[in-house]
Amino acid sequence: NAGVTQTPKFQVLKTGQSMTLQCAQDMNHNSMYWYRQDPGMGLRLIYYSASEGTTDKGEVPNGYNVSRLNKREFSLRLESAAPSQTSVYFCASNAGVSQPQHFGDGTRLSIL
């Protein structure tokens, strides 16, 4: 009964390093999402993928890239990490339009 699985759960990077956050869902959902959560800001959408093979920008895409590897997996890459990208990152998926999102447990990322 895994749902949405994110790895890693914690990571510390130095400015300029690169990193890929992994996300996988086992619910056969078409749509997947990446959010960041910052204090006082709520959740902000970085990128989403409405179906396998498609990706689109959300509200705050700058500094990030994504890959929808297959229907199950949606990864988020930071090419050159910056301290402003210190945040908690959540991956989510849903079955389609109007359906509630299921969230992973989050990745706490600190960039020094």
Place this chain on the structure above:
Amino acid sequence: AQKVTQAQTEISVVEKEDVTLDCVYETRDTTYYLFWYKQPPSGELVFLIRRNSFDEQNEISGRYSWNFQKSTSSFNFTITASQVVDSAVYFCALSDNTGNQFYFGTGTSLTVIP
């Protein structure tokens, strides 16, 4: 532009009191979807309810109830007889007519004091 406003940043109530969390939204779409999520101290996000723009019926689930009013663009959440386990951050969210873009409010942190 789509926007969700949760003006209450933090609320504290004593156990067994009723509490209402406010949510006001902005959208130009005629079809849209509204959600509430709970984030307990452990950090996960838990789905509570979904409402589409054509269904203005209020909903009750146990101690939880939701009041959707299109006339005031509000989707408020009431917890009756609050309990310590209700302590969490609650997020209201809006999905556009494509169902792809989700807009979250900044959240209301609820503390229930025993």
